[in-house]
Amino acid sequence: MVGLTYMERALRAARAAADLGEVPVGAVVVGADGTVLAEAGNRTRMDNDPTAHAEILALRAAAAALGQERLTGASLYVTLEPCAMCAGAIAAARIARLYYGASDPKSGGVAQGARVFAHPQTHHVPEIYDGLCERDCAALLSTFFAARRDRA
């Protein structure tokens, strides 16, 4: 169950983001040989960066680690369905396989909304596997937002 192990690392990154007051989403990039190239949690607030979603940070770090613009053959594990921005970045990076946990009716851009991979303007379409560790991924988000409402 190697997929679960990578997603567990993504969940761990998501929990670490929550501990820092960031929306708990985590992502892991795994090379074609199974090596973890990068992992990251959301950091939009801490970094003052609207693009600092977990996926973007992990893709950028993996490309920097490899010294190349494209991550051909690599997989991305992320706890939440990517938004349109992140789906576009996944296409730009030529990610081979996208695994995600919870579906995101509010901001998702893969299976709903912009459906970024469903148009001829995408330069690449990864294999997509959804629902991985879905319950844990969704629970993390709902617990985080419930706690924020309680504090409000």
Next chain:
Amino acid sequence: MVGLTYMERALRAARAAADLGEVPVGAVVVGADGTVLAEAGNRTRMDNDPTAHAEILALRAAAAALGQERLTGASLYVTLEPCAMCAGAIAAARIARLYYGASDPKSGGVAQGARVFAHPQTHHVPEIYDGLCERDCAALLSTFFAARRDRA
């Protein structure tokens, strides 16, 4: 014609990108008071970063300059129609007004393809003005790709 002046700066950034062998797209972020907060050209190759489109770099630099995650009230000028990734970033940054030059049938995600701002999953919709300096913006790209074909 203050709009043309900002777009001319975006064109200058695009030309500088071309000189470095990058696809010639340039972007400028202008604050609500008319101050230029950031400008950038594409740097995906030089930075080994699949997300380093001109828009993403300019949005990140502007947010860093202001020390805040959102660019509420700011405008983005870009020589080419943003792709889905960049359109998602524009929504995340809460850009008030998007001005772009050439339309992009191949990769555009605003007026075609993913049409990122046309779905309820977008968190923000900017005012959109297209066709600004369209001829110059498009000529820069076609000259660049024609030269690359000649070298091939």
